[in-house]
Amino acid sequence: MATQGFVPAAASSATAPFVTAKSGDGGRVAWVTLVTGDRALVRGSGTRADVVVDPAPRFGVTQFQQFSRGGDRYVLPGDAAGLVRAGVLDLELFNVTGLVRQGYDDAHSASVPLLVQYTKGRAAAGASKSAGATVRRLLPGVALMALDEKKATASQFWTQTLTVAGDGAAGSTGSGARRLSNGIGRVWLNGKVWANLDQSVPQVGAPAAWSRGLTGAGITVAVLDTGVDTDHPDLVGRVGPTKDFSGKGNVEDGNGHGTHVASTVGGVGAASQGAYKGVAPGARLAVGKVLDDTGFGTFDSVIAGMQWAAAESGAKVVNMSLGAGRSDGTDPVSVAVNELTRQHGTLFVISAGNSGVDEAVSSPAVADEALAVASVSKSDRLSDFSSRGPRIGDGALKPDVAAPGEDIVAARPANIPPLGEPVGDGYQRLNGTSMAAPHVAGAAALLAQQHPDWTAGRLKAALMSTAAEVTEVSPYAVGAGRVDVARATSQPVTALGSVSTYLPWPNQGVVKRQTLTWRNTGTAPVTLALAARLTRRDGEPAPVGLLSLAADTVTIPAGSDASVQVTITAQDKTAAGQYFGVLTARSSNGTVSTRTALSVYQEEEKYELTVNLIDRDGNAPTSSFALLVDLDRVENNHLVAHGEKIRVPRGRYALHGNISTHRDGQEPTVSLISHPELQLDRDAVQTLDARVGKPMSITTDNLAARGGEHSVGMVSKISDCSCTYSMYAELDARFGAVFAATVPGTSSTSFLFLQSRQAYEPRLELFAQTAQPFEVPALWVNESPPAGRGALPVVYGGAGTPEDLAKIDARGKLVLFQVPEGIAWEEILLRTAAIKDAGGEMAMVTLADPALAGLAGGENPMTDPALPTMVGVGPTVQRFVDVVKAESTQASYVSTPVPNLRYELAYxxxxQLNTDQVHQPKTRDLFAVRAAYHDNAVNAVHSVAAVPGFAETIGGGISWFLPVHAGRERTEYFTPGTWEMFEQAGPSNIAIERLRFEAGRYYDIAWNKAVAGPSLRGVVENVSNRPLAWRKDDAIDVILPMFADSAGRPRMPWTAVGDSGSISLYRNGQHAGTVPVPDTAVFEVPDAVADYRLVAEADRKVEWWPLSTKVTAVWTFRSSAADDGNALPMLTARFDPAVDLQNRAPVGGDFSFPVYVERQDKETVDVTAFTVDVSYDDGRTWRPAIVRAVRDHWKISVNHTATGFVSLRAKATDAEGNTVEQTVLRAYEIGGTAGRRGAF
Structure with a gap:
């Protein structure tokens, strides 16, 4: 499992300022484009985030899984599942909440950052020449290439460059199975990395080593961090080679983290008269700036710095006070640590991370060869923030050692704000494992000076074995103990290696033996008494007999080695679990002492499950899979292929199978077969047989609405996290067939089945007019395809080459041509141009690779084909090809690029599921929604989607976003019940409303209607399960939707690319803080009651947004810590003028419209004063509008004497003294004719 991003591992500073301000999480609403080209709308964070998937174009069945792991939510497409299962495609590429957290959502990144391991030079060359990606960096030392995959062409890059059509690899689904392109060995997310003394230096024993003449002289320590202040007195003359990998152009530290770390390693203490001297003041420092001045970097920048440090800088030791998410050690940075250590003998000292929880040691500290460092206080107590082990996946012992990381005083750069508490003129106090690691790196330099011939492994072993005990703390938190370089450099005996034993189930009575060795470099033999102690992670002692020693003493001859055998004997199943401990070896006088870390994992009760899959013809499918889901433990889920055996803990499981069945000349069927709750308490075989599947379909009585997607899903609710695992299949309702069932006789309260259908006119209908006409699945390639209907003779044009075209008469015909795998899209465009030159009327290309359907529907931003061009793939298309080759054929087509009809149907x-689910609702029994789509641009195309309300219980679903012409009204139909409605108008600019529909009733809804402005109530979609603006503990925490529409629907994400602005808070008239974003902020404030003024300003100057170009709001209210958890009493004014579908009001005469004064914490508000001013010159001059109260709102009157734009400014006060003043420039336009429907 790969990691999620790197951090400088610094925890909070020792003291906090009076008030601090930072941007908030923004409600976690974001579009995320995946490496496959699929898009996910992510709302919320963590395992219960709501995710709606908008799939990339594919032929045949589109399949997805949604699940939770490690506190995040994942969306895995079926055509990537096999590659993930094979371990060659990073699962973190599909961690949608993790991608948002790292800033890789679509609002913040136009590309998907990848790290590609290449096995052949031509793979690197091919990827680097692709139009779908930009090479960020080549890392030849570790055979990696950093690529930025352009999101606009992600589907194309995925199918043409990164992968090719597979061969039914287990774990992938249907015709979409993929394999990596030749020469590509593995693909990871290029994740984010971010940055994770006077008592502390003596604490690790440095002065004693100095007294022996050891200062690190002659040793180079590389510091990979945010750079250094090269002019700091403590570092002048100590810095050797430097190199920037952050893009800044130099290594000067604009953050402060790197300078602090570097001076802890090797600062001379010149600015403090030696008080804050580093551990190895004689060492030379090589500085690699791998993190930018905000403290962030990427995997590739870190790996590039590591490669330079190990191969070019001359460093014997490398300090990396940074980290990413937890990892099992297979992420690219951890792999690079191991590889570079083996290549160059470099010791990488890496901070463990600052999560403060178990099983959370971060990458790359989890690497086998890394010396991972935890943090302790100056009294040798475990720091609360220090990440604990063991390593996820295999339970290996990490971290390896500990060192002081609390209240560490070290150098601070001049002329930048301090990260922590300033100490004197040139220092600051910081906390974190970032501060602990450089103590160990400095200690390693002292030891390396003493033993210049020692390898990285020998240095690591010596520092671990001579560590001091950290009392009352398990080794899984501090490893062997706190580093003691005084002992490491003084005693002649070192313990080599450690004990890490795995006892797989069944294991009672199983015996494993391991030999431990001690090395004595002294001139006299040394006898040591041995004692071992193991405890569970909960502190309980290990059962007697689990671990024993062959001897209770060992004598190591001078200049030689001695060994003792350790025996591990598995006990009964009640002893199952992980045990950690230390083997101590002490001389009688205590002058020699070593510590060896112990780790034993006696596996819990596990059983083998064999999974068999059978298709509807009774055969074993070649490219189908099952998802095994633990119903009680969130982390335990597995993709399983037909015939595969898998060992899992005893417990309750669901097994969901996705089985494809081939049909000659037709699209394959898909069958979802589930055992909803399998009790696994012995070895078992479970068969999922597609032949028990029942037909699934949804159709309408409107024959024109025969197009659209049909989606079915199996869902399991997980008790451990109140979250769900789901598996979906989706296909064009016109082709293929869907079957589903639970295994006969089974049932579970954890099981849900979902079926939905979007029905509309097909965007393209193509019929082969043969003796038995049949429909051919095809998509337009053109971004703006023709609309209408027609019929053409069809001719087979071979591969579309000039030689093939010379053999046919293309004039006035549809030319059908086939291209083999590996043909670039640019070449296909050239062939369509040749068809046009030959007189062809239309073209249709058929592809060897079904996933190249991603090139259709405007997904390819390069030049459109020279003539209307379709694309098709699959068995029905091959049947069409065979017919055209064999006989003269006509084809008819109907093209509706933007459908007019819309049905959203769900059941x-x-x-359990054991009956047919065939639904044929009549239009009259559905709920009718009269929808109006507003937009200032006459020809704008919006997109819409809907998710049935019961999908809320499963964390989202699949929904295609359908195009709709703006500036029009239409009636849309829904099955009764609750629906979440989505409407996107402009890039990443989406509005959401949850509605409940009842059969036979109508509902009016207006999307994207002016006036856009602040809304904290209205129709607010808030996935954070909290007020948008609230008092939380000692913070004013606000999410401010500044561009909500006239109904109060915020557009999400709260801001769009190109937005600018700020939020400022004033407390009792004093400025408390400002953040440079207009949508979210968190201000830490004192507990006492105070008067607050919150000022927000949002500017949106983009071509697709001509109205509400500048929105400001000033709120006043009172708050204290007593209001914890409550919404802030903030008012908003919501304007709702009767504008036409272009958001224009009529010109001439008086114009009146309602205004609603709302307060987020109350249904009604007692307004004591309300005024509105109007401006016709973009706010340069203002005049009062006529305002009068009307029942539950206010009505204002203005005068429209000329065309132009109207700006509005409202001021309101309620009975409790809360106020708001909000201003919207260019609120709406004058110049239209508002109709009767305009005000709804």
Missing amino acids: GAEH
């Missing part, structure tokens, strides 16, 4: 079942 579900619980516990």
